Amino acid sequence: MKKNNNSIGKPQLILIFLSTVVFCVLYFGLDRKPKKQALVEISRAANAEVTDPAILIAEAKELLKDEQSSYIHVLESDLRAQSDDPIPVLEKLAAKWFELDFPAISGYYAEEIAKKLGTEEAWSIAGTTFTMALKGEKSEKVRAYCSQHALSAFEKTISLSPDNVDHRINQALVYIDNPEKENPMKGIQMLLSLKDKYPEDASVLIQLGRLAIKTKQYDRAIERLSTALELDNNNDKANCLLAQAYEGTGDMISARLFNDKCLQKI
Numbered sequence: 595m596k597k598n599n600n601s602i603g604k605p606q607l608i609l610i611f612l613s614t615v616v617f618c619v620l621y622f623g624l625d626r627k628p629k630k631q632a633l634v635e636i637s638r639a640a641n642a643e644v645t646d647p648a649i650l651i652a653e654a655k656e657l658l659k660d661e662q663s664s665y666i667h668v669l670e671s672d673l674r675a676q677s678d679d680p681i682p683v684l685e686k687l688a689a690k691w692f693e694l695d696f697p698a699i700s701g702y703y704a705e706e707i708a709k710k711l712g713t714e715e716a717w718s719i720a721g722t723t724f725t726m727a728l729k730g731e732k733s734e735k736v737r738a739y740c741s742q743h744a745l746s747a748f749e750k751t752i753s754l755s756p757d758n759v760d761h762r763i764n765q766a767l768v769y770i771d772n773p774e775k776e777n778p779m780k781g782i783q784m785l786l787s788l789k790d791k792y793p794e795d796a797s798v799l800i801q802l803g804r805l806a807i808k809t810k811q812y813d814r815a816i817e818r819l820s821t822a823l824e825l826d827n828n829n830d831k832a833n834c835l836l837a838q839a840y841e842g843t844g845d846m847i848s849a850r851l852f853n854d855k856c857l858q859k860i
Contacts, residue, residue, distance in 0.1 A: 645739040647702040654696045662694060681707060688723070697727035698740050705743060714754040721747030721764060728771045741772040759792050763801055770805070796822040800831050807835060812842035830859040 655663055669690065673683045688703035701724035708716035724744035731737050748765040755761060766788065769781030782805065788798045799822040806815035816839045822832045834856035840849035 645735045647699065650696075650699055650702070650736065650739075654691075654694075654699055658694065666690065681710060684710075692723070697723055698731065698736055701727055701740060701743060705747060708747065708750070714751050714758075717747045717750040717754065718761065718764075721745075721751060721761075721768075725764065725768055725771065728768070737772050741768055744768045759788060759795050760797060762788055763797060767801065794825060796826040796829055796832065799825070800829065800835065803832070803835050803839070807838055807842065810842065812839045815839040816843070828859075830856065833859065 655666065658666065666687075669683060669687050673680055673687065676683050684703050684707045688700045688707065691697075691703065692700035701720060704716075704720040704723045708720040721744045724740045724747065727740040728737055728744070731740065745765060745768050748761055748768065751758070751761040752765065763785070766781045766784035769784065771781075774780055785798060785802055785805075788795075789802065792798055799818045803815045803819035803822065806812070806818060816836065819832045819836045819839060822829060823836070826832070833852050837849050837851075837853035837856050840846075840852060
């Protein structure tokens with residue numbers, strides 16, 4: 595029998611039922627609220643679990659000044675007109691949204707660039723932008739969006755360059771910045787696995803040292819960062835982090851020594 599494409603499936607029926615319940619509760623149960631306000635809340639409830647670029651962009655535009663909004667509008671118009679070569683306009687949109695302090699939206703446009711170019715560098719930029727968005731983001735919905743897309747981007751970079759340990763480190767850091775509820779230690783475990791797999795790579799030890807400082811495990815940080823310097827004695831990050839680690843232990847002489855080395859490289 596031919597399947598009717600217009601039929602409503604079980605998930606849609608469930609969604610319709612839940613929406614009806616929400617409507618009834620808000621519209622009839624809370625009689626002290628104006629009907630218009632109740633309808634607004636229904637709309638919010640229906641979209642509570644939805645996170646996509648269109649929603650992020652629409653919400654962000656409400657916070658822009660007139661001249662900022664106008665500039666974005668011009669770029670969006672240019673993007674629709676540049677179907678043959680959209681990359682330059684996408685780059686401008688990514689840069690502008692980052693400048694306006696909306697890195698999640700910047701990540702979206704960086705991801706669009708990566709989809710079209712398909713290069714290791716483009717996917718790495720997209721993943722890094724989404725990771726940066728995680729740093730100051732408080733909305734769990736937006737954090738989940740950024741985390742998911744960052745991991746996907748770094749997965750692409752790893753497939754394009756399997757031997758580049760930096761991509762694997764960046765992937766682990768996403769799990770650290772936004773831990774899984776089922777496995778909150780996954781990011782740390784990934785870094786420890788990378789340390790065993792790439793014992794001569796200083797960058798893995800530096801990240802482990804940074805995390806040790808964050809959790810006030812200063813002696814462990816010093817051990818890892820000192821090993822990193824043995825592998826790469828001119829590593830600026832290791833010197834700067836060692837200054838912090840020694841300061842944490844109260845060894846101010848060593849802290850000043852490594853701080854001087856850190857400042858020499860800046």
